[in-house]
Amino acid sequence: MGNGGRADALCRAAPERPPRPPGFDGIPASSNDNWLDDPEPGPAIELDCLRHILAPALLRAAEARGREVDTGADQVLIRSGVIGEEAYLQALSFQTDLAIETFAEVSRSDCPLPDRYLSSAAQHGLLPLRQRGKLVWIVAPRGFTARRLCRMVAAYPSLCDRILLASRRNLHQFLLRQEAGDVLGRTAANALPRRFPALSAAPVADDDTSRGLRTMRRLAQTALLSAVMTLTPTIVAPDIWSSVLALWFLAFIGLRLAASLMPPRPVRRPPRIPDHGLPVYTVIAALYREASSVASLLKAIEALDYPREKLDVIIVIELDDLETRAALARLGPMPHVQVLLAPAEGPRTKPKALNCALPFARGSFTAVFDAEDCPEPGQLRAALDAFRTQGADVACAQASLCIENQSDSWLSRMFAAEYAGQFDVFLPGLASFGVPLPLGGSSNHFRTAVLREVGGWDAYNVTEDADLGFRLARFGYRSTTFASTTLEEAPARFGGWLRQRSRWMKGWMQTWSVHMRRPRQLWKDAGAKGFLTLNAIIGGNVLTALTFPVLVIDMAWRSLEGAGGGGFSAVTPLHLTTIAAGFASTIVVGLMGLARRGQLRQGWILALTPIYWACLSIAAWRALYQLLSEPYRWEKTEHGLSSQIRSAAASQTLERDEETCGAVFRPHSALKY
Incomplete structure (x- = not known):
């Protein structure tokens, strides 16, 4: 226009x-x-x-x-x-x-x-x-x-x-720019470690002479932890260790099922807020090498049902990302959008980029979206309704994430079922318990003042969302979910899926290790429910993925020994029950999520749960190695690879080219001078 x-x-x-x-x-x-x-x-x-x-x-x-x-x-x-x-x-x-x-x-x-x-x-x-x-x-x-x-x-x-x-x-x-930019860059990277060092995954400051020793120590820790996880259950008191792992596994499964079986909360629809009563709302998206996605993202933001005069959109890109900068320039003037270049200070991670944007946020509320996101137009108003009805101690409202390219491969179909269970069933039930939520990385809506109060995002944690959910709880705030959906793209190939899931697993390990540094203080800050939720959900997610092959191999070995005349071990039924319960819970929660989304016909994909769990174990062990060798490396997820999304992007490009050509060749008699 x-x-x-x-x-x-x-x-x-x-x-x-x-x-x-x-x-x-x-x-x-x-x-x-x-x-x-x-x-x-x-x-x-x-x-x-x-x-x-x-x-x-x-x-x-x-x-x-x-x-x-x-x-x-x-x-x-x-x-x-x-x-x-x-x-x-x-x-x-x-x-x-x-x-x-x-x-x-x-x-x-x-x-x-x-x-x-x-x-x-x-x-x-x-x-x-x-x-x-x-x-x-x-x-x-x-x-x-x-x-x-x-x-x-x-x-x-x-x-x-x-x-x-x-x-x-x-x-x-x-x-x-220059010195001021360096200051803001250091603040984005180190504000949390400086203010709350015990709540950050940042490395302890040391000099160059100790880097070699630190690397050797990390490798030794990797070998030691791997030995503890794999050899201890079979060498040192095998029945006790195997039982402990199985019971932890079952605790995670039990909490997941208990939350998922909670009946959905009735949705309160307060009166619509008129435009003059709306607060300024900041929307932040941190992009890196997203030239193919930025136009569709801004189109989705443009479609939000919110007055432009009160919509503050911030796009953060890296200094060397010339392709995304060029793609933004081709979109033309956008008076309600500001583009910030993230300073080079600190790790190159999404949370650091988000911290770069936080000082410039003008809104009382801040939403975070990813490059491939397509939120429902009413999402900002729905988030405000959640804040209005849930209480002043609610600092974050999480929308549902839904996979739009599920037909690309069996992995994307499995991802879609997993997200349906996670965001439409499990997280709403968990929120009803009043416990900390392991937030998703997108479509989070925050009170900006609270976000600044707790130190923003941890630039050194590669799953900054899950960490922030527990840090908010430690400061006395709650997170909740609300009924609004954001469409996302899932990796359709194993390589992309493995890199993304390894990063998630590594971040969950970071989150667990950070908050369990001082268990007594965690219990004091977040209460018994917060302490148990961290260990059952974050620790349980990682532990189940790491120990799944251990339990399977141990159970198979004991079964072979029993069949050979050595007698069956007393823990074999426990292992069998644990693995069966894990498969059953994944299938039940996934089917419940698909049913709520009206996609139950896609439920057949959950028959591949054992294969999917094996893939999760590969990602978890890869993450464990990366945690101790390159803990702050951000493995970027490539977007725009889906066949459906490429087709839609090509259609949009064609429409844009036709409009441009029409403007160029329009007869001069139609122009108004």
């Missing part, structure tokens, strides 16, 4: 603002860029600078829309694409005599702000600088800032020397 189309849409009559709905108080006032409880009254004087530039009807429509959504009329025009932010600031500067700062000749030494406060400057769009011997303030207008500046300058003209305007893009580029 061109500027003319946006202007026409904006000029439609804006409805009167309805009263706030019941339950509105469940959404707290913002600590960022929301003005829910304190809107700026009076006329939209921030539009005075545009009186001779844009049509009066367009300005009136912008003012009406600003009242409707409780934001400045200038932001309505900018977010609608009617006028660019740079162009608006030029007009505002001419009207108010406030100069514009481009940061072309500004260095980090010109900013007196200590390093630890640079993230606050990004959060609030306000930066002090020392220029020509005096302190000035750089302001990137948002919300009602422009209106307030106009009133302030009119009342106190002398302030013109102390306030400079800047675009959000220029301010953020300054904060992410």
Whole structure:
């Protein structure tokens, strides 16, 4: 849609603002860029600078829309694409005599702000600088800032020397470059280890001379742990060890079944929040080598049922990812989307990239999506409903993830059944127990203030989602699920599946080892339920995958001994019961999930559960080796490989090319000069 189309849409009559709905108080006032409880009254004087530039009807429509959504009329025009932010600031500067700062000749030494406060400057769009011997303030207008500046300058003209305007893009580029960027990069990588070292998987600081010893120690630990897991059950007190492993296995299965058999909670549908009552909502996506997926992701975000004026979209990409940067550039201007380049400091992981975006998040709530995600249009509003109805101690709401390319291979079909059971059956039941949730890596919705309070994501944990779910619980917060679905792509080939599942297993090992460093403190922080859930779910997931072949081999060996006349061991029935219960629970939970999604006809794939478990064991042992040899390596999952998704992408590309060609060859008589 061109500027003319946006202007026409904006000029439609804006409805009167309805009263706030019941339950509105469940959404707290913002600590960022929301003005829910304190809107700026009076006329939209921030539009005075545009009186001779844009049509009066367009300005009136912008003012009406600003009242409707409780934001400045200038932001309505900018977010609608009617006028660019740079162009608006030029007009505002001419009207108010406030100069514009481009940061072309500004260095980090010109900013007196200590390093630890640079993230606050990004959060609030306000930066002090020392220029020509005096302190000035750089302001990137948002919300009602422009209106307030106009009133302030009119009342106190002398302030013109102390306030400079800047675009959000220029301010953020300054904060992410050179020394300032290094500071924010170090903060993204090390904020959690610095604030809460016992809750991070970050390595202990040491010098270069000890790296060789550390590597040798890791290899020795790998060999030792492997021996403990494989040889101890068969050499040292075999019946006792085998029984312990089997009982732990059964505890995991029992909790999984108990949660899955919980009846679904009734869904409360509170009154729809009008646009003026909605908070600013930040959406973050960390991308790396996702040139083929970024257009579909932004199309899905564009389809969200949320006013653009209150949607803050942040795309984080790596410095060397030229393909994704080019793909974003080809999409054209996106006034409600900001693209950040993650500094090179620290490990190259998704959680570090998310931490890079966190200081720039303007919303009271933050959602995380992956490159291949396609969330339902109403997901943000559904998440807000969950926060409103579940209580102020709910810090995270998890949507369901659903595999859209399940017909690509038996692995993707199995993945789809696994996700159906996990997100539609198991996690909702687990949430009803009031225990910590092992969150999924996408479609998580957080209270931004709480996310900052607990230290953000752990840049050194390769399953930052599961870790964060337990860290929130240790700070006294709850996580919940809600009824909304996000479509995702599953790896369809074994190589891609193995790399992804090994990373997950490695991250679960990191999460378990971090939170079990001080078991007594974990019990004190998260309570008995949190302690047992960590060991049964996170520890149980890893342990079942590692010990499955051990139990099978041990049971087969004992059975052969018994058949040879040596007598059957007393633990053989326990092993047989454990393995059978594991298969049965996987099949039951998967069938329940498929049934709730109306896909029960795909349930035949669960007959391959034994083969799938063998694959999980391979991934777990690979993860164990990686944990001790390269713990922070992020094995990226390739997206856009599905035949269904490639077909859809080709169709979208064809439509886009046809539209472009039509614009180029359109007869000149149809153009309006």
